[in-house]
Amino acid sequence: MSLLDIRGLRKAYGALKVTDDLDLSVEEGELHAIIGPNGAGKSTLIAQLSGQTPSDAGAVRFNGAEMMGKPMHARVRAGMSRSFQITSILPGFTALENVAAAVQARQGSSFRFFSPVAGEHALNEVALEMLTRVGIAERAFFRAGSLSHGEKRQLELAIALATAPKLLLLDEPLAGTSGQEADRLVEVMRSLKGEITLVLIEHDMDAVFSLADRISVLVYGRIIATGTPDNVRSDPRVRAAYLGEETAEEGA
Numbered sequence: 001m002s003l004l005d006i007r008g009l010r011k012a013y014g015a016l017k018v019t020d021d022l023d024l025s026v027e028e029g030e031l032h033a034i035i036g037p038n039g040a041g042k043s044t045l046i047a048q049l050s051g052q053t054p055s056d057a058g059a060v061r062f063n064g065a066e067m068m069g070k071p072m073h074a075r076v077r078a079g080m081s082r083s084f085q086i087t088s089i090l091p092g093f094t095a096l097e098n099v100a101a102a103v104q105a106r107q108g109s110s111f112r113f114f115s116p117v118a119g120e121h122a123l124n125e126v127a128l129e130m131l132t133r134v135g136i137a138e139r140a141f142f143r144a145g146s147l148s149h150g151e152k153r154q155l156e157l158a159i160a161l162a163t164a165p166k167l168l169l170l171d172e173p174l175a176g177t178s179g180q181e182a183d184r185l186v187e188v189m190r191s192l193k194g195e196i197t198l199v200l201i202e203h204d205m206d207a208v209f210s211l212a213d214r215i216s217v218l219v220y221g222r223i224i225a226t227g228t229p230d231n232v233r234s235d236p237r238v239r240a241a242y243l244g245e246e247t248a249e250e251g252a
């Protein structure tokens with residue numbers, strides 16, 4: 001059984017069918033990238049999966065449970081987290097405090113057995129571990145607002161990890177990052193592979209093709225192909241609909 005199984009998912013804005021009878025399966029432990037032209041419906045799909053945008057129809061089975069109609073917090077509690085394109089950082093608080101707040105939101109009641117000081121210490125320890133995972137432990141005591149754009153993205157990732165997700169939905173994590181920052185984020189994503197199931201929407205094709213176990217191609221609200229990076233690169237439907245020019249240039 002797939003960790004995430006989407007059947008017949010739909011969302012329309014007036015006459016515009018943004019996701020249109022969309023089927024997709026994501027296997028446990030894989031990094032599954034979703035690519036497609038601008039306006040294909042990628043961000044809408046992520047918003048539907050996270051519960052931010054209500055769906056018109058379809059079924060979303062996650063870890064054996066139906067998620068359709070469930071609010072965002074219920075999906076997060078079930079192990080489905082979303083990061084990026086959502087401003088979740090409190091700029092006046094330190095990086096550590098930002099992550100500690102997310103850890104507490106998840107485990108709140110388990111810390112009530114500690115004294116206030118010991119509880120805070122335990123929380124900070126877990127939060128520091130998350131910051132270490134994403135490579136910004138040395139920024140723990142910096143105000144989040146003072147971090148670089150790339151570091152903020154790493155912090156957002158640490159906040160998402162603090163909810164202990166089984167599945168992490170990443171919506172354009174590399175958008176607006178510079179070369180070195182992007183490289184660092186790619187390595188963080190690579191380090192999460194196998195441990196957390198990842199659904200990645202990203203325009204940076206080098207990153208997608210180097211990271212993904214499987215890629216699905218979304219065009220006009222439908223998945224037209226799913227396969228390994230090599231399969232997808234050579235799929236004539238994908239070349240025609242989307243990658244045509246890029247792959248033709250590569251071959252030239």
Ligand SMILES: Nc1ncnc2c1ncn2[C@@H]1O[C@H](COP(=O)(O)OP(=O)(O)OP(=O)(O)O)[C@@H](O)[C@H]1O
Nearest residue numbers: 013016018036037038039040041042043044045203
């Ligand atoms: N709230 C909304 N109301 C009306 N139309 C919307 C809304 N949200 C998205 N759309 C439209 O749905 C279509 C798909 O948008 P979406 O942002 O999901 O595409 P995308 O594949 O993520 O695009 P991009 O790669 O440019 O980010 C677009 O035509 C967009 O204008």
